Amino acid sequence: xxxxxxxxIVKQYGDGYPAVNGVSLDIKDxxxxxxxxxxxxxxxxxxxxxxxxxxxTSGELKIGDEVVNDRAPRDRHLAMVFQNYALYPHxxxxxxxxxxxxxxxxxxxxxxxxxxxxxxxxxLELREHLDRKPANLSGGQRQRVAMGRAIVRDAQAFLFxxxxxxxxxxxxxxxxxxxxxxxxxxxxTTVYVTHDQTEAMTLGDRVAVLRKGELQQxxxxxxxxxxxxxxxxxxxxxxxxxxxxxxxxHGDTLRLPFADLPMPDGLRERLGGRELVIVGLRPEHVxxxxxxxxxxxxxxxTFEADVDVVEWLGSELYAYIPxxxxxxxxxxLEELDRDLDGEGMRTQVIVSLGSESRVRDGSRATLWFDPRxxxxxDPESGxxxxxxxxxxxxxxxxxxxxxxxxxxxxxxxxARAGERESVSAGxxxxxxx
Numbered sequence: 228x229x230x231x232x233x234x235x236i237v238k239q240y241g242d243g244y245p246a247v248n249g250v251s252l253d254i255k256d257x258x259x260x261x262x263x264x265x266x267x268x269x270x271x272x273x274x275x276x277x278x279x280x281x282x283x284t285s286g287e288l289k290i291g292d293e294v295v296n297d298r299a300p301r302d303r304h305l306a307m308v309f310q311n312y313a314l315y316p317h318x319x320x321x322x323x324x325x326x327x328x329x330x331x332x333x334x335x336x337x338x339x340x341x342x343x344x345x346x347x348x349x350x351l352e353l354r355e356h357l358d359r360k361p362a363n364l365s366g367g368q369r370q371r372v373a374m375g376r377a378i379v380r381d382a383q384a385f386l387f388x389x390x391x392x393x394x395x396x397x398x399x400x401x402x403x404x405x406x407x408x409x410x411x412x413x414x415x416t417t418v419y420v421t422h423d424q425t426e427a428m429t430l431g432d433r434v435a436v437l438r439k440g441e442l443q444q445x446x447x448x449x450x451x452x453x454x455x456x457x458x459x460x461x462x463x464x465x466x467x468x469x470x471x472x473x474x475x476x477h478g479d480t481l482r483l484p485f486a487d488l489p490m491p492d493g494l495r496e497r498l499g500g501r502e503l504v505i506v507g508l509r510p511e512h513v514x515x516x517x518x519x520x521x522x523x524x525x526x527x528x529t530f531e532a533d534v535d536v537v538e539w540l541g542s543e544l545y546a547y548i549p550x551x552x553x554x555x556x557x558x559x560l561e562e563l564d565r566d567l568d569g570e571g572m573r574t575q576v577i578v579s580l581g582s583e584s585r586v587r588d589g590s591r592a593t594l595w596f597d598p599r600x601x602x603x604x605d606p607e608s609g610x611x612x613x614x615x616x617x618x619x620x621x622x623x624x625x626x627x628x629x630x631x632x633x634x635x636x637x638x639x640x641x642a643r644a645g646e647r648e649s650v651s652a653g654x655x656x657x658x659x660x
Contacts, residue, residue, distance in 0.1 A: 228256050228257055228383060228384070228414065228415055228416050229256060229290050229291035229383040229384060229416060230253070230254060230255055230256045230289075230290075230291060230416065231252075231254040231277060231288075231289070231290055231384060231416060231418065232252075232253050232254070232287075232288070232289040233250055233251055233252045233253075233254075233273075233277075233286065233287075233288055234251050234286055234287040234288075234289075235249050235250075235251055235285065235286040235287070236249070236250045236251070236273065236276065236283060236285075236286035236287075236288065237249060237250075237283070237284045237285040237286050238269070238272050238273075238276060238281060238282075238283065238284050238440075239284040239285075245440050246269045246272045246440050247269040247272050247273050247276070247440045248269075248439075248440040248441050249286075249441065249442075250269075250273060250286075250437075250440075250441070250442045251442070252435055252442065252445060254416060254418060255416075256416055257414045257415070257416055257634060258416060258417075258432050258433065258630070259407075259410050259417045259419065259430060259431055259432045259433075259630075260417070260418050260419070260431060260432065260433050260434070260435060261419050261420075261421060261426070261427040261430060261431035261433070261434045261435065262274060262418065262419070262420045262421075262435050262437060263420075263421055263422065263423075263424060263426075263427040263434055263435070263436055263437070263463070264422065264436055264437035264438055264463070265422060265438075265463070265566065265567055265568045266422060266568055267439075268437040268438055268439060268440065269437050269439070269440035270420045270421075270422075270437050271388055271389070271420050272440075273420075273437070274307075274386055274388055274418060274420045275388075276288065277305070277386060277418060278300055278303065278305050278307050278386050279295070279298060279299060279300035279303050279305075280300060283296050290303060290304075290305070290383060290384070291383065303383075304380075304382055304383045305382050305383060305384050305385075305386055306327075306376075306377035306378075306380045306382035306384070306385050306386070307377070307385075307386040307387075307388065308370075308373050308374055308376075308377050308385065308386070308387045308388070308390050309373065309388055309390070310388055310389045310390060310392055310393065311393070312361070312369045312370060312372070312373045313373065314361040314369060314372055314373060315361075316360065316361050316362055317360070318360070318361075319357065319358055319359065319360060320348075320353060320356050320357050320358070320359055320360075320361070320364070320372050320375075321344055321348075321357040321358065323361065323372050323375075323376060324344045324347055324348065324353075324372060324375040324376050324379055325340050325343075325344050325379065326376060327376055327379060327380045328340050328343060328344075328379055328380075343379040344357070344375070344379060346378070346379075347374075347375035347376075347378040347379050348375060350375075350378060350409055350412065350413075351371040351372075351374055351375050351378075351405065351409065352371070353368070353371055353372065353375060356368060356372075365398075366393060366394050366395075366398060367394060367398045367401060367402055370390055370391070370394065370402055371402075371405065373390070374390075374405075374406070374409065378409070378413065382415070383415075383416065384415060384416040384417065384418065385410070385415050385416070385417045385418070386417075386418050386419075387406070387417070387418070387419040387420065388420050389420055389421055389422070390402075390406075390419075391403070391421075391423075391426065392421075392422075392423075399423075399426075403426060403429055403430060406419075406430065407429075407430055411633055411634060411637040412637050412640075412641055414634050414637065414638060419431070424463060424464055424465070424466065425466060427448065427464075428448040428451075428452070428464070429448075431447075431448060432447065432626065432627075432630045433445055433446060433447055433623075433626075434446065434447070434448055434451055434464075436451065436459070436460050436463060436464070438459050438566060439566070443456065443457060443459055443460050444456045444457070444460045446619060446622075446623055447622055447623045447626035447627075448464075448626075449622050449626065450619045450622040450623050450626070451464045452464055452465060453618070453619075453622065454611075454614055454615055454616075454618055454619040454622070455602070455611055455614075456610070456611055456614055457604070457608075457609045457610055457611055458471070458505065458507075458559075458563055458604045458609035458610075458611070459563065459566060459567075459609060461507050461602060461604070461611065462563055462567055463567060465509055465510075467510045467545065467577045467579065468567075468577075469507045469508065469509050469510075469602075470507065470508045470509070470510060470576045470577060470578075471505050471506070471507055471556075471560055471563075471604075472484050472505070472506050472508070472550065472552060472556075472574075472576065473503065473504075473505065473506070473552050473553035473555075473556040474503070474504040474505065474506035474603065475502065475503055475553070476490075476498060476501060476502050476503070476504065479495065481494075481504075481506070481603075483506060484550040484551065484552070485530040485531075485532050485548075485550070485576075486528055486530040488528060488598050488601075489598075491598055491599060491601070494603060494612070494613065497603075497612045497613070498603070498612065501605065501606075503553060503555060503556065503606055504603050504604060504605065504606060504612070505556055505559065505560070505603070505604040505605075505606050506601055506602070506603055506604075507601065507602035507603070507604060508576070508596060508600070508601055508602075509600070510545070510576075510577045510578050510579040511579045512596055512597065512600045513576075513578035513579070513580070513594050513595070513596045514580065514581070514594065514595045514596070515580045515581065515583075515584040515585075515586055515592070515593070515594060515595070516529045516593040516594055516595040517584075517585070517593055518581065518583055518584060519595055523595075524595060526597065527595050527596055527597040527598065528595065528596055528597075528598050529593060529594070529595050530593075530594055530595075531591060531592065531593050531594070532548045532550075532576075532591075532592055532594060533548065533589075533590075533591055533592075534546045534547070534548055534586055534587070534588065534589065534590050534591075534592050535547045535548060535549050535575070535588070535589075536588055537586060537587055537588050539582070541582065542582055543579050543580060543581060543582055544579075544580050544581075544582060544584060544586070545577055545578070545579055545580075546577070546578045546580060546584075546586050546592065547575050547576075547577055548575055548576045548577075548578065548592075549574065549575045550574055550575065550576060551574070552574045555606060556606055557574065559606050559607075559609070560574070563609075578594060601613070
């Protein structure tokens with residue numbers, strides 16, 4: 228295992244286009260870091276520079292304490308898992324997993340190769356498939372074989388390039404669990420590229436959000452969700468995505484399309500002289516006022532809105548509420564939508580309500596939210612004016628503590644399992660004797 232340190236990394240192509248522009252990132256030994264962003268943001272290019280498949284135009288890349296800018300991929304001791312699995316169709320699962328070991332001619336005995344392959348197979352529950360060919364495996368099984376090939380290499384780090392994008396939704400969920408379990412058990416430094424923010428939020432210890440080759444924010448998933456530094460990060464993280472609407476400042480009142488709010492404490496100073504802002508409200512922070520008790524209703528803001536469409540999903544329902552936006556805000560949000568690979572649809576608020584809600588298509592709904600959970604952004608720079616750096620640091624610190632505790636638990640469990648296997652093997656030998 229090893230840390231990976233990127234300092235002012237730049238990748239510029241022959242036409243002068245900077246695919247990656249000045250990225251600095253410190254990945255700790257044993258940490259699981261996600262590179263995330265929309266298509267074309269530079270995340271896969273950055274991963275390929277780490278593994279050595281792309282040259283670095285400028286900047287410094289260190290693995291452990293060694294600068295590896297000019298080292299060939301085979302000399303970086305990294306294991307990469309590709310999107311398309313890259314399995315050999317004529318080889319069995321056993322031989323596909325063993326392939327990296329056989330390349331190092333003479334280094335491993337047949338017994339060592341067998342032990343390493345069986346360890347990887349047991350880790351990924353592939354033992355019963357070792358004699359099969361890739362064509363006879365499901366997509367999830369093929370991906371596990373590709374992961375097994377990475378495990379046997381005893382690499383300093385694992386690199387994943389959108390490994391789940393070819394799988395259906397159910398398999399993606401199962402494989403996320405497999406990857407998380409494997410990484411915790413092995414404790415290997417892992418860098419994982421995805422455009423799926425659900426994968427980013429569920430897998431990573433920290434998430435690095437990229438936009439047009441530039442790093443926007445690196446933080447724990449919870450810190451990104453609660454304390455995004457700007458409009459782009461806020462819009463990318465969360466499903467359904469955050470709602471953005473114009474907020475007009477009138478004295479100590481913030482006027483939204485659906486309600487007028489007294490200015491939250493401290494916000495007036497942060498606004499400076501701004502008279503127009505962009506206000507962010509997450510869909511899950513809105514509730515159906517009719518199912519709340521009086522005490523909770525009094526602690527927030529209630530408003531009425533005409534619901535256009537409702538989607539009922541069993542455990543929750545999404546209600547879509549169109550509204551007219553300010554022209555200056557609309558231009559900024561259209562730019563944001565393009566950056567997020569959106570479709571430029573109508574301006575609307577999406578609210579996520581409990582399944583007990585009786586809100587329906589075409590109804591007049593009474594809704595509630597806590598104004599303290601609103602985020603406020605500068606309409607020109609996109610800066611989060613309500614960003615709380617101290618709160619973000621506290622969340623990241625708690626996440627780091629949880630990560631270390633999880634690694635220690637996984638290593639203890641692995642050690643206990645090894646002891647039980649040794650005892651069982653000893654008992655078997657004793658009975659045989």
